[in-house]
Amino acid sequence: VSRTIRLTIAYDGTEFAGWQRQADGVRTVQATLEDALRPFEGARVVLTGAGRTDSGVHAAGQVASATLERCSLAAPALQRALNATLPGDVRVVALGEAPAGFNAQFDARGKTYRYWLLAGGVASPQIRRSVWHLPQMLDIAAMNGAASTLVGTHDFAAFRAAGGDVVTTVRTVTVSRVDESTHAFSVFDNDDLRDVTDRRAGLRLCYEVTGSGFLRHMVRNIVGTLVDIGRGRRAVEDMADVLASRDRGRASATAPPHGLTLWSVRY
Amino acid sequence: VSRTIRLTIAYDGTEFAGWQRQADGVRTVQATLEDALRPFEGARVVLTGAGRTDSGVHAAGQVASATLERCSLAAPALQRALNATLPGDVRVVALGEAPAGFNAQFDARGKTYRYWLLAGGVASPQIRRSVWHLPQMLDIAAMNGAASTLVGTHDFAAFRAAGGDVVTTVRTVTVSRVDESTHAFSVFDNDDLRDVTDRRAGLRLCYEVTGSGFLRHMVRNIVGTLVDIGRGRRAVEDMADVLASRDRGRASATAPPHGLTLWSVRY
Numbered sequence: 001v002s003r004t005i006r007l008t009i010a011y012d013g014t015e016f017a018g019w020q021r022q023a024d025g026v027r028t029v030q031a032t033l034e035d036a037l038r039p040f041e042g043a044r045v046v047l048t049g050a051g052r053t054d055s056g057v058h059a060a061g062q063v064a065s066a067t068l069e070r071c072s073l074a075a076p077a078l079q080r081a082l083n084a085t086l087p088g089d090v091r092v093v094a095l096g097e098a099p100a101g102f103n104a105q106f107d108a109r110g111k112t113y114r115y116w117l118l119a120g121g122v123a124s125p126q127i128r129r130s131v132w133h134l135p136q137m138l139d140i141a142a143m144n145g146a147a148s149t150l151v152g153t154h155d156f157a158a159f160r161a162a163g164g165d166v167v168t169t170v171r172t173v174t175v176s177r178v179d180e181s182t183h184a185f186s187v188f189d190n191d192d193l194r195d196v197t198d199r200r201a202g203l204r205l206c207y208e209v210t211g212s213g214f215l216r217h218m219v220r221n222i223v224g225t226l227v228d229i230g231r232g233r234r235a236v237e238d239m240a241d242v243l244a245s246r247d248r249g250r251a252s253a254t255a256p257p258h259g260l261t262l263w264s265v266r267y
Numbered sequence: 268v269s270r271t272i273r274l275t276i277a278y279d280g281t282e283f284a285g286w287q288r289q290a291d292g293v294r295t296v297q298a299t300l301e302d303a304l305r306p307f308e309g310a311r312v313v314l315t316g317a318g319r320t321d322s323g324v325h326a327a328g329q330v331a332s333a334t335l336e337r338c339s340l341a342a343p344a345l346q347r348a349l350n351a352t353l354p355g356d357v358r359v360v361a362l363g364e365a366p367a368g369f370n371a372q373f374d375a376r377g378k379t380y381r382y383w384l385l386a387g388g389v390a391s392p393q394i395r396r397s398v399w400h401l402p403q404m405l406d407i408a409a410m411n412g413a414a415s416t417l418v419g420t421h422d423f424a425a426f427r428a429a430g431g432d433v434v435t436t437v438r439t440v441t442v443s444r445v446d447e448s449t450h451a452f453s454v455f456d457n458d459d460l461r462d463v464t465d466r467r468a469g470l471r472l473c474y475e476v477t478g479s480g481f482l483r484h485m486v487r488n489i490v491g492t493l494v495d496i497g498r499g500r501r502a503v504e505d506m507a508d509v510l511a512s513r514d515r516g517r518a519s520a521t522a523p524p525h526g527l528t529l530w531s532v533r534y
Contacts, residue, residue, distance in 0.1 A: 020269050058393070058455065060391070060455050083389060090392060091391060091392055092391045122358050123275050123358065124327070124358060124360070125357060125358055128279075128355040128356070129393075169387070185454055187397065188325070188397070206454075
C-alpha cells in the first residue's frame with residue numbers, strides 16, 4: 001500500500017555539499033537520507049526537500065516528503081531506525097504520515113531562515129561552525145532599519161545568485177529583522193568569564209527572515225549588505241536603493257554559508 | 268625583562284588528545300598553544316595548565332600560566348596574535364599579566380566541571396560533540412539526591428581512574444548537583460519544533476561539580492554512577508555506599524569524555 005511520509009530534518013551542514021543529491025561520491029544530505037531509507041523500502045526512495053540549502057548551510061527544521069510502496073514500519077519505529085543508521089551530523093527530528101500527494105516543496109507556504117553573527121569578542125570554539133564572527137562591533141539599529149525595508153512583496157533580483165535562472169524574482173517577505181540574541185550561542189558561551197575581560201563578550205546577533213520563498217543566495221546576499229551597513233561602510237538607505245535597482249552588482253559580497261540555518265518551514 | 272602571563276583558554280576537545288603535551292605528532296592543546304606562543308618569544312615556551320583534561324574533554328575556562336623572557340607584545344596584542352594563528356578549535360578567551368611566580372596549577376583554589384546530558388528525544392547534530400545523549404528518561408530527583416551525598420571532604424578513591432597513582436585520594440567537593448538546563452543546548456535546539464513531536468524534546472540535564480581538586484576520571488566515574496541511578500539500575504543510596512567503599516570496582520562504568528567540560532578555575 002502506498003503511503004506518504006513527512007520528515008523534519010536537522011543537520012550540521014559543515015561536511016555536506018548541500019542538500020541536493022549530486023554526482024556520485026559527493027556527500028549531500030538528500031543522498032545520505034535516501035541511502036539510509038533504501039533498505040527499509042527495498043528500493044530507491046526519492047526525497048523531496050522544502051528547500052535546497054547550499055554547501056555549508058545548516059538546518060534545524062528542513063522538511064522532506066517521500067512516497068513509500070513497501071515499507072510497513074510504523075512512523076516512530078522508522079524514525080528510530082533511521083537515526084540509528086544515519087551519521088551524527090544529520091538527524092530525523094520528526095517523522096509522520098502525511099496526506100496522499102503531500103509534497104514538501106510545492107506545499108510549503110513559507111520558510112524561516114536564521115543567520116547568526118558575533119560582533120567583536122572572541123568566538124568560542126564550539127560556535128565556529130555556525131556563527132559568522134566579525135572582529136568589529138556592528139550597529140544593530142542601523143542593520144534593523146535596513147532589514148525592515150525588505151518586508152513586503154518586492155523584486156529581489158538584486159539579491160539573487162550570479163547566473164541564477166528563475167522564472168520570477170518577485171518574493172514576499174513577512175519578517176526581516178536583526179535582534180540581539182538573549183540566549184547564549186552554546187552552552188560553552190561562559191558568561192561566568194565575562195568579568196575576566198570585556199574582549200571576551202562580543203555582541204550576539206540573529207537575523208531572522210520569513211518569506212514565501214527565497215532565491216538562491218538571497219539570504220546570504222542580504223546579510224552581506226546588512227553587515228556592511230552595520231560596519232558603517234554603507235548607509236541604511238542603501239538597502240532600499242539596492243533593492244530598487246534589481247542589480248546584483250549593487251549588493252555587497254555574499255555572507256559565508258556557515259552562519260545560515262534553514263530554521264522552519266510552514267505548511 | 269621576565270614577565271608572567273595568565274591565559275584563559277576554551278577548546279573543543281573532540282580533535283585533541285587531551286591537554287598535556289605528549290610524544291611528537293600527537294595533537295594536544297598544550298602543544299598547540301606552546302607552538303603558537305613560540306614565535307612571539309623566539310624560544311620554546313612552557314605552559315602550566317590548571318588541569319589536565321583527558322582526550323575528548325572540552326574547556327570553557329581552562330587557565331594556564333607561562334613565563335616570558337623576551338616577548339614584549341602587550342597582553343591584548345598577544346591575545347589577538349595568538350587567536351589569529353591558532354586553529355579554530357582552541358581560543359585564548361582572556362590573556363593578562365600575572366604576579367611574578369603565579370602558577371596556574373599550584374595556585375588554583377578550586378575547579379568547576381560541567382557535564383551535559385540529554386535524556387530521551389533526538390539530539391540535534393550540533394550538540395553531538397558536547398552532550399552525552401541517552402535514549403531513556405532519567406530520574407533527576409534521584410540523581411540529585413545521590414549527587415548531594417558527595418558534598419564535603421571525602422576519600423574519593425572509588426571514583427579514581429584504574430591504575431591511578433596519587434599521594435592522597437581525599438578531596439573536598441563544595442557543589443555537586445544535577446539541574447535541568449533552562450537554556451537550550453545550542454541555537455539549533457529548535458523549540459519551535461517541539462509541537463511536531465514530543466520525541467524531539469528530551470530532558471536537558473547538567474551535572475555541575477566544584478571542588479578543591481579532582482582525581483583522574485573522577486567526574487566521569489561519578490556521572491556514570493549518577494546515570495545508572497537515574498535509569499533506575501541502582502538505588503540512590505548506592506552513591507554513599509560506593510563512596511564509603513573506596514573501591515573502584517563498585518562505581519559504574521566511566522561516562523564518555525565528550526559530555527564533560529572544564530568550566531572554570533578559581534584562584
